Amino acid sequence: MFDPEVISLSKLDPRAPLVLDTRELGRRPGSQREVSRSVPAPADLGIEVLHVPEGSSVDLDLRLEAVMEGVLVTGTARAALEGECVRCLGPIADEIEVDLQELYVYDDLDTDPDEDDEVSTLQDDLVDLEPLLRDAVVLALPFQPLCQPDCPGLCVECGARLADDPDHGHEAPVDPRWAALAELQQDDPNT
Numbered sequence: 466m467f468d469p470e471v472i473s474l475s476k477l478d479p480r481a482p483l484v485l486d487t488r489e490l491g492r493r494p495g496s497q498r499e500v501s502r503s504v505p506a507p508a509d510l511g512i513e514v515l516h517v518p519e520g521s522s523v524d525l526d527l528r529l530e531a532v533m534e535g536v537l538v539t540g541t542a543r544a545a546l547e548g549e550c551v552r553c554l555g556p557i558a559d560e561i562e563v564d565l566q567e568l569y570v571y572d573d574l575d576t577d578p579d580e581d582d583e584v585s586t587l588q589d590d591l592v593d594l595e596p597l598l599r600d601a602v603v604l605a606l607p608f609q610p611l612c613q614p615d616c617p618g619l620c621v622e623c624g625a626r627l628a629d630d631p632d633h634g635h636e637a638p639v640d641p642r643w644a645a646l647a648e649l650q651q652d653d654p655n656t
């Protein structure tokens with residue numbers, strides 16, 4: 466049966482930073498290899514408000530283990546995070562460490578294609594680690610990142626960042642008519 470998805474798959478480059486070469490394992494179940502490397506982060510790794518800066522280093526500590534049907538990849542990835550607090554819009558600088566685990570099945574095994582569409586496959590005994598890394602990072606990120614767990618957010622009156630000024634307060638609400646007048650005076654270059 467014609468499967469456009471398979472046809473359109475580009476060949477993996479064994480020298481690409483997020484491609485792992487398993488040929489050394491010789492498809493012998495039980496043989497394993499440790500891989501430690503730092504790779505530049507691909508673009509858009511994370512979510513809009515919190516992500517790994519593109520090109521910053523992602524430290525991978527992985528074990529590749531040949532099993533009967535493919536290669537099991539387990540390990541961790543560590544990276545820096547950059548983002549914006551959803552309450553006060555202040556910058557967030559953090560780190561993330563995620564666990565990685567995925568079985569990559571040999572692509573030439575005689576398996577029933579309808580059995581499991583979600584299975585990851587090796588391509589010419591190469592592993593494309595990027596989808597696994599993306600999923601793991603996105604799953605580990607909070608949907609609503611905060612600069613600190615109890616971030617007080619912004620002052621509803623004036624928009625000041627309350628974390629910088631905990632005793633912040635206003636005597637009385639500013640009358641919008643006076644505020645407009647004050648702005649006019651500030652804008653006038655003759656005063």
Ligand SMILES: [Zn+2]
Nearest residue numbers: 550553612616
């Ligand atoms: Zn905040």
Ligand SMILES: [Zn+2]
Nearest residue numbers: 620622623625
């Ligand atoms: Zn205020």
